[in-house]
Amino acid sequence: MTNNSEPLISVKDLSVAFRTPDGLVRAVIDATFDIHPGEVLAVVGESGSGKSVTALALMRLHPKNAEITGSVMFNGHDLLTASEDEMRAIRGRDIAMIFQDPMTAMNPVFSVGSQIVEVIRLHRNVNKKQAWERAVDLLQMVGVPDPKARASQYPHEYSGGMRQRAMIAMAIANDPRLLIADEPTTALDVTVQAQVMEVLHDVQQATGSAMMLITHDLGVVAGSADRVQVMYASRVMESGSVDEIFYETSNPYTSALLDSIPDIEGSRELLQPIPGNPPSLLNPPSGCAFRPRCAHATQECGDSVPQMVDVSPAHMSRCHRVDELYRLAEVSS
Amino acid sequence: MAETIEDLVSPHEPPDRIPIFTAGEIEGLNTTPQSFGHLAWSRFRRHKLAIIGAVGLIFIVVMFIIGPSFSPYGFDERNIADRLQGPSFDHWFGTDEIGRDLFVRTAQGGRYSLLIGFLVAVLATFVGTILGAIAGFFGGWIDGIISQMINLVLIVPALIALSVFSKNFGRDAVGLSLVLAVLLWTRIARVVRGLVLSIKEQEFIMAARAAGASNTRIIGRHVLPNVVGAVAVEVTLLLGTAIVLESTLSFLGLGVQPPNASLGTLVADAKGSIESDPVRVLIPGFCIVWIVLCVNFLGDGLRDALDPRSKTERG
Amino acid sequence: MFAYITRRVLATIPLLILALYLVFVGVSLTNDPRSSFYLCLPRCQDGFDRITEVYDLDTPVLIRPLGWFTDAAQGDLGDSSAIGEPVWEVLRTRGWNTAMIALPAFAISAVLALGLSVYSARRQYTFGDYFFTGLAFLGLAFPSFVLALLIQNVLGVQLENWFGIKPFNTGRKSGDTFLELLRDIALPLLTLTILSISADSRFGRASMLETLGQDYIRTARAKGLSENKVVWKHALRNALIPLVTLWALSLSALLGGSIVTESIFSWPGLGPAFLQALGDTDLDLILGIVLFTGVLTVMFNLVADVLYGVLDPRIRLG
Numbered sequence: 001m002t003n004n005s006e007p008l009i010s011v012k013d014l015s016v017a018f019r020t021p022d023g024l025v026r027a028v029i030d031a032t033f034d035i036h037p038g039e040v041l042a043v044v045g046e047s048g049s050g051k052s053v054t055a056l057a058l059m060r061l062h063p064k065n066a067e068i069t070g071s072v073m074f075n076g077h078d079l080l081t082a083s084e085d086e087m088r089a090i091r092g093r094d095i096a097m098i099f100q101d102p103m104t105a106m107n108p109v110f111s112v113g114s115q116i117v118e119v120i121r122l123h124r125n126v127n128k129k130q131a132w133e134r135a136v137d138l139l140q141m142v143g144v145p146d147p148k149a150r151a152s153q154y155p156h157e158y159s160g161g162m163r164q165r166a167m168i169a170m171a172i173a174n175d176p177r178l179l180i181a182d183e184p185t186t187a188l189d190v191t192v193q194a195q196v197m198e199v200l201h202d203v204q205q206a207t208g209s210a211m212m213l214i215t216h217d218l219g220v221v222a223g224s225a226d227r228v229q230v231m232y233a234s235r236v237m238e239s240g241s242v243d244e245i246f247y248e249t250s251n252p253y254t255s256a257l258l259d260s261i262p263d264i265e266g267s268r269e270l271l272q273p274i275p276g277n278p279p280s281l282l283n284p285p286s287g288c289a290f291r292p293r294c295a296h297a298t299q300e301c302g303d304s305v306p307q308m309v310d311v312s313p314a315h316m317s318r319c320h321r322v323d324e325l326y327r328l329a330e331v332s333s
Numbered sequence: 334m335a336e337t338i339e340d341l342v343s344p345h346e347p348p349d350r351i352p353i354f355t356a357g358e359i360e361g362l363n364t365t366p367q368s369f370g371h372l373a374w375s376r377f378r379r380h381k382l383a384i385i386g387a388v389g390l391i392f393i394v395v396m397f398i399i400g401p402s403f404s405p406y407g408f409d410e411r412n413i414a415d416r417l418q419g420p421s422f423d424h425w426f427g428t429d430e431i432g433r434d435l436f437v438r439t440a441q442g443g444r445y446s447l448l449i450g451f452l453v454a455v456l457a458t459f460v461g462t463i464l465g466a467i468a469g470f471f472g473g474w475i476d477g478i479i480s481q482m483i484n485l486v487l488i489v490p491a492l493i494a495l496s497v498f499s500k501n502f503g504r505d506a507v508g509l510s511l512v513l514a515v516l517l518w519t520r521i522a523r524v525v526r527g528l529v530l531s532i533k534e535q536e537f538i539m540a541a542r543a544a545g546a547s548n549t550r551i552i553g554r555h556v557l558p559n560v561v562g563a564v565a566v567e568v569t570l571l572l573g574t575a576i577v578l579e580s581t582l583s584f585l586g587l588g589v590q591p592p593n594a595s596l597g598t599l600v601a602d603a604k605g606s607i608e609s610d611p612v613r614v615l616i617p618g619f620c621i622v623w624i625v626l627c628v629n630f631l632g633d634g635l636r637d638a639l640d641p642r643s644k645t646e647r648g
Numbered sequence: 649m650f651a652y653i654t655r656r657v658l659a660t661i662p663l664l665i666l667a668l669y670l671v672f673v674g675v676s677l678t679n680d681p682r683s684s685f686y687l688c689l690p691r692c693q694d695g696f697d698r699i700t701e702v703y704d705l706d707t708p709v710l711i712r713p714l715g716w717f718t719d720a721a722q723g724d725l726g727d728s729s730a731i732g733e734p735v736w737e738v739l740r741t742r743g744w745n746t747a748m749i750a751l752p753a754f755a756i757s758a759v760l761a762l763g764l765s766v767y768s769a770r771r772q773y774t775f776g777d778y779f780f781t782g783l784a785f786l787g788l789a790f791p792s793f794v795l796a797l798l799i800q801n802v803l804g805v806q807l808e809n810w811f812g813i814k815p816f817n818t819g820r821k822s823g824d825t826f827l828e829l830l831r832d833i834a835l836p837l838l839t840l841t842i843l844s845i846s847a848d849s850r851f852g853r854a855s856m857l858e859t860l861g862q863d864y865i866r867t868a869r870a871k872g873l874s875e876n877k878v879v880w881k882h883a884l885r886n887a888l889i890p891l892v893t894l895w896a897l898s899l900s901a902l903l904g905g906s907i908v909t910e911s912i913f914s915w916p917g918l919g920p921a922f923l924q925a926l927g928d929t930d931l932d933l934i935l936g937i938v939l940f941t942g943v944l945t946v947m948f949n950l951v952a953d954v955l956y957g958v959l960d961p962r963i964r965l966g
Contacts, residue, residue, distance in 0.1 A: 061869055092872035099870075104863035108962055109885045119871040154961045170871070485663045489942045490904030493922065497671055497934065500926050501678040577791045581908060584793045585923065600793065607801050614801070618794035625789040 007034035014070035027053040042225035049231040093123040096171035100183040102163035106155040113151030138169035161192035233289035240315030250317040250326040383634020389627035397443040406434035442594040453575040456514035461521030469529025562639030569632035672713040726932030735936035746917035757844035765852030787846025796912040859887040896952035900945040
């Protein structure tokens, strides 16, 4: 569901770098994207591509040694220059985050219910009893069985899938306008992953909030996202609608990524991994970061970093050879 | 983490966890692959305190060993005429009440303290590592017995138990070292046992077993190398503790006996004239503090260098 | 919970008995109360026989302790030859004196160390952090007797030399009014507190740092909690868990450490009594003190375990 209304959150040229004893690590470079109300944006990439760092930067939850530039416009304010008090009002209320590993993301010494109650009472003026009832309702909404009893239990008494459901409940407690889900199913068993994704999907549809879904699993993307953004080595390589990304792929990295998905039903017998390794963020290769592993690389690709180029109105790709590789293909097919 | 208080001899400090992202660690990438030993050494070198500790320790050990050769006086040489002098060009640290040169005596005492400290550290480490590894690895009744032995040793406050046994059995260096070692092996044993317990659960052990490795081989080739790092750290801490305990016992008159001297007995000797000549107390006391500080710095550096999960402090 | 406590107590009693047995045998093997009598035999046969009877010296060493155990089980801990009072009396009066210093030292150092740990962990890498960490390192490196002598000399004696006034007594118990006591215990209290804080704050800082690095802290921030709430509500609860076990050890270490401190400051607590008992080989008093401190140590550990279970819902005892 894309629409042309005012974007809910507008990120421009976001760059995040870390000062380390080994040098400057540029984790995110010039990320620019919008998320519209009610829209699901999937951010895809391998480990280390900068996806999680982007999300943390939006909420200003990054470690203290990070240097951030750019702007993140939300509700008329630039979140990067907002005061800490302003950010605290936004966190948990307007923007909420669901983390990857629910076992470590919840405090082991407090009951699940009390942790949900905490986020409710932080942003709303309700008494304990009302907050507790709402917490139980939320747990029911996300499909935790016997929510009344479960609310008094501790995180270690929940199973992995249930814990993540509880995390989701905690995140939607105050009807946030933007949900950021950072690899919500990566730490779960495969059988449970689909269930949790379904819960997340239903919840997002029911509340109408926008969602930034960070994942390295393209299968998850296909079922849930409206738009997709592919990241590699700190940069956005391609962004567009789900259909455009899957069926009108216009970037060699995205292509290679799609090709590498194991296909049980297809005719291919061999796996097609992307050759080589992701680059070091301390010493990235010159020019396009994907060049060393790209099947279509030329001399020019090593000379300069490619800019984002429009393939169609809402579809962009960062590649020197977009025209040759993809537009030609479109014309001929 | 400990399951009960009984799992702790002295608290095993959790490593400093500092949220810095070094490039290799965020992304799991490195510019060049380095062997563990190489990595550890470079991390150690970066740790300023550890270097200071190492240098300081070497310095004082050297002073103790070759210092007296610069002085014309012997250890037990008495010049009654020169008694109870403060520091001077002749007697760098002054003299005691029967005219013995204090610089030479301090060096001698220092050597003796260090000797006992090392003896204890070696003994306690040896016994503690082996017993701890056995307890952790085999579990069951063996673990039960060893754990109960540890509990027994720790049931009474350390100094009290030490006082009783060192007075009666610790009249000479070997005896004293033995008594101290019997107390101190427990800490290393606890640490090693805990480590082995967690290593045992890990998959590479199962893999080794599946490949047909015998227990001895598994312990020797797979478990012990992973334990070495923590043990090295514990040894340094043990050295410090041993020296403090020995000097405390000697100070109380329960440890090293005349004619031998240790830093502790020197402080006891000087105690009487503390008002008129406080320096005489300060010097051996300061030596002890110096040694223990250096050893602790070293231990800290080792801990940071050898624990791959902890991050070094910047700068 | 009650069952757990009972089980633990029952498990440690044999160990305590074994420890006392070993002490008894160890001391007896190396000391003969009749040593000065051998030379004057057969003249002093009476004295010789009397001593033999009092100390049960005809029974083999390995069996002798049984006599003490049967007496102790009935509450009779014997008389102290070194001090000349029943052992119970000594334990009571001297023990109270020791408590007067050890308990406040523990309480003050626990609170201060906690505060310092939180401060250091939050302000990592600042000057304040380095300063306190450095102090802790220093405090850890000082043996108790060196610190005690230093404090006694500088604060107790030199202050008087420089300024002519004597703000603190050098530890000797001079009176029983509250102010007098305060003045007397100030220096030994200071010594013990410094030693305790050094150990506690190192550990506390490390524990706090580890806790602050956990994922759930990030979640708490993501919910919009203020930093103070994050630290004092979420982090502290978790960081306290290992700290509690440290406190139990601290208390028991304080008992041992008081031996040195009390002797230096001439404070009439259990410390000097113990040393005197050792010097005179007063077996009854030695055993009494070992028993006393052993029981206390076991109790502290038990309390720590129970607290551990209270604080950490993952470990519920039963």
